[in-house]
Structure formats: structure tokens, C-alpha cells
Amino acid sequence: MKRIINITIIILVFFFVGMLNISAQELDCSIILKQGSKGENVRLLQNLLNQKENCALEVDGVYGKLTKSCVEQYQRNNNLSVDGIVGKNTCGSLTDTKISNEYQSSAIETYNTTKTPRAIVIEKEANVRASNTTTSRIISKVKLGNSVKIISEDSNWYKIKGSKNSIGYIRKDLVAKDCILVDISSQKLYVFENGIKKWSTNVVTGNKNVHDTPIGSYTLEKANLKKDKYLKGTNDDGSKYSSHVDYWMPFITDRGIGFHDASWREAEEFNSNTYNGNGSHGCVNMQHEAAEKLYNSITKDVSVVIRK
Numbered sequence: 001m002k003r004i005i006n007i008t009i010i011i012l013v014f015f016f017v018g019m020l021n022i023s024a025q026e027l028d029c030s031i032i033l034k035q036g037s038k039g040e041n042v043r044l045l046q047n048l049l050n051q052k053e054n055c056a057l058e059v060d061g062v063y064g065k066l067t068k069s070c071v072e073q074y075q076r077n078n079n080l081s082v083d084g085i086v087g088k089n090t091c092g093s094l095t096d097t098k099i100s101n102e103y104q105s106s107a108i109e110t111y112n113t114t115k116t117p118r119a120i121v122i123e124k125e126a127n128v129r130a131s132n133t134t135t136s137r138i139i140s141k142v143k144l145g146n147s148v149k150i151i152s153e154d155s156n157w158y159k160i161k162g163s164k165n166s167i168g169y170i171r172k173d174l175v176a177k178d179c180i181l182v183d184i185s186s187q188k189l190y191v192f193e194n195g196i197k198k199w200s201t202n203v204v205t206g207n208k209n210v211h212d213t214p215i216g217s218y219t220l221e222k223a224n225l226k227k228d229k230y231l232k233g234t235n236d237d238g239s240k241y242s243s244h245v246d247y248w249m250p251f252i253t254d255r256g257i258g259f260h261d262a263s264w265r266e267a268e269e270f271n272s273n274t275y276n277g278n279g280s281h282g283c284v285n286m287q288h289e290a291a292e293k294l295y296n297s298i299t300k301d302v303s304v305v306i307r308k
Contacts (some may be wrong), residue, residue, distance in 0.1 A: 029091035032269055032278050035084065036237070037063040045086060048094050049074060087266035107270070107287035110199045117195025118147040119158060119175035122217040122303050126175065128168035132157035139168050144217065145181060145307030150195060176303035180220065180259075180294070182284055184213065184308050187272045189259075189284065191297065201290035202270035204262070205306075207279030210236070214282070218251040218304040220258075225249055225298060231260065233281060246288065247295040251304040257282045261291035 027044045043061040050057055055070035068084040075082045078093050086094070121142045130137040132154065140162055142148055148160040148170060157169045177195040182188070182203065190200045206213040229248040233256070235241055243264065250258030262285035269278070270287055286294065 027091055027095050029088060029095065030273075032266075032274060033063055033086040033091075034278065035063050035065065035068045037277075042067070045071075045094070052094070053077070083264060085264075085266070088268040089266065107267075107289040108199050108201050108293060111197050113196055117150045117177060118192065118197070119150055119160075119170075119177050119195060120147050120179040120181055120192060120303070120305055121145060121174060122176050122179070122305055123174045126170055128160065128162060128170050130168065132159070132169040134171075136169070139166065142170070144215075145183070145305045148175065150177075176305075178300075179303045179305060182213070182304070182306045184215070184275075184306065185272075187270070187275060189286070189290070189294075191294065193297075199293070201286060202272075203290075204265065204270060204279055204285040205275045206282040208276045211279065211282045213257065213280075213284060213306055214252065214255075215306050215308060218306075219301055220249055220251040220298065220304050221301045222298055224253060225295060227295075229260075231256070231283075245291075247291040249291075249295060249298065255282065259284045259286055259291065259294060261286055261288040263288065 027048060028041050031041050033042060033045055039061055042063045043059050045063075046057045046059045046061075046067060049055050049067070049070045050059070053070055053074050055066070055073070057067055057070055071086055071090065072082050072084045074080075074094070075084075075090060080090055080093060121144055124144050126142045127138045128140040128142060128148075130139050148158070148162070151159045151161055151167070153159065153172070156172055158172060158175065160168055160170055162168055177192065179192045181190040181192065182205065183190070184205055187203055187205060188200055189203045191198050226248040227246060228244075230242050230244050231248070232240070232242045243262075245260040245262070248258060248260050250256065252258070260283055262280075265285060267287060270285075
């Protein structure tokens with residue numbers, strides 16, 4: 001009898017220690033969770049939902065249809081936006097945590113104008129030469145998406161300042177003074193007008209290693225801009241989607257890739273990490289304010305450069 005009591009006590013100790021360990025783990029609100037997500041953070045979410053909504057979810061770490069349905073139920077019951085996505089607001093409500101508003105202040109960052117105009121390289125690599133002829137010595141090379149400082153120009157060449165104040169020449173057709181530059185690694189979009197960096201915004205590009213936004217140089221034609229459009233396609237699970245956007249700005253028309261607003265994303269999703277697991281199908285997602293500003297700024301065909 002005594003042995004049975006001892007065994008029972010040991011089992012209860014392990015049970016409560018396990019419960020303490022589970023309680024010690026907290027849902028990480030820096031990670032956006034949606035249908036298709038997997039892992040320990042999903043397990044923690046499912047545990048919370050079972051406690052708060054009595055959903056009787058299997059705690060398997062897989063964000064499936066039942067988990068999404070329970071999230072939507074929780075969102076309805078707590079006056080949250082009902083989208084089935086656990087972003088900052090939903091996660092903060094579930095964990096009773098005040099989440100940082102780092103990405104909610106403004107979608108757009110503007111810059112002070114500079115007297116030194118720049119041009120963005122729109123070729124894979126551009127030669128910088130010692131003089132303004134194609135037969136002169138190559139003194140350096142500049143890669144796609146990098147900028148050069150313009151000193152002066154003639155009909156076909158820019159005289160530029162390089163590293164250590166070196167002077168060289170680059171052909172005009174290899175660079176662009178008017179350019180929309182997207183940097184994949186920082187998830188930033190920069191707008192250059194007449195060689196001046198005017199403003200930038202956080203974006204979400206293609207889902208990394210699945211639907212990468214293609215690196216390269218393209219032309220965004222003004223004639224292709226559209227308002228009030230439905231983007232249609234197929235999700236990875238085979239289901240169809242039809243997403244409404246207010247502003248559609250395609251730069252790879254044969255693949256349906258472009259800039260557009262993404263009302264289904266919360267503001268904090270526009271950061272340097274979302275595309276790593278929760279990116280787009282290849283387009284460049286923008287906050288509504290930024291997409292509207294970009295759309296209205298395009299008065300002619302403009303170069304688009306996507307770089308790593």
C-alpha cells in the first residue's frame with residue numbers, strides 16, 4: 001500500500017512539473033500564425049484556445065482548418081478583426097500582453113533631399129570606365145541595385161564618384177535616376193525620383209524559397225496600372241483565392257507579379273522577417289497608404305529593381 005502511495009505521489013509530481021513547464025512557455029507574438037503554420041508556437045496557441053474557447057483542438061502543432069475556425073471564434077467573441085490569422089492584436093489578446101506598435105506609426109518614411117543625385121544600376125553588372133568611351137579601361141564594376149553618385153552628364157554617359165572619391169564614367173542605359181528599388185533582405189521599398197531618394201516603406205515579398213519575388217530589372221508601365229482589381233490564383237494546398245486590392249501595379253505582367261496593397265495583413269506584418277514563411281505568392285505586398293502613394297506617383301513608365 002505504501003508503495004502504491006509513493007508511486008502515486010511521484011506521478012502527481014511529474015504531472016504538476018509538466019504543467020508548470022507548459023505554463024512557463026508563452027506564445028511568441030513576434031511570429032504570425034495562420035493556416036499552414038506548424039511548430040511549437042502553434043501547439044501553445046492550440047492550448048490557449050482550448051482553455052479560452054473550449055474548442056477541444058488536438059494539440060498537434062499543425063494550424064489546420066479547425067484551429068483557424070477556433071481562432072475566428074475567439075476573434076468574434078473578443079471584438080477583433082475576424083481573419084483567422086493570429087497577428088499582433090489577436091496574440092496580444094490571447095496572452096494579455098501589450099505588444100509594441102513598432103510598425104503602426106506610419107507606413108512611409110520620407111528623406112531630406114540631397115544635392116548629390118544618384119542613379120541605380122539596372123543591369124546585372126555595370127562597368128565603370130576611365131573615360132566616356134566603351135573602349136576605355138574598366139576601373140570597377142557595380143552590381144544590380146547599387147547606386148552611383150552623379151557628378152555630371154553628357155548625351156550617353158554619367159560622370160560619377162566612386163569609393164575613395166575615385167572618378168569614373170558609366171553608360172546612361174545601364175542605370176536609372178527614376179527607380180523603384182526593392183531590397184529583399186531588409187524587406188524595404190525605396191522610391192528614387194530624378195536621382196533623389198524620396199521615401200521608403202516596409203513591404204512583404206514572395207514567400208522565401210517557395211514563391212520568391214524574382215531578382216532582376218523590370219519596367220513598370222503606366223498603362224498597366226489598375227484600381228479596384230481582384231487577384232486570383234491557387235494556394236499551395238490547392239484551394240483557390242480571390243483577393244481584392246485597391247491598387248495594382250504589375251511589373252512582370254506575364255507572371256502576374258506586381259506591387260499592391262494587402263488589406264488582409266496587419267501593420268506589424270510589414271517587417272524584415274514575415275516573408276520568411278508567410279510571404280506572398282511573388283508580389284510585393286504594401287500597406288494601403290504606401291500603395292496609394294506609389295500608385296499616384298507613377299506618371300510615366302519607371303524602372304523596377306529587385307535585389308537581394
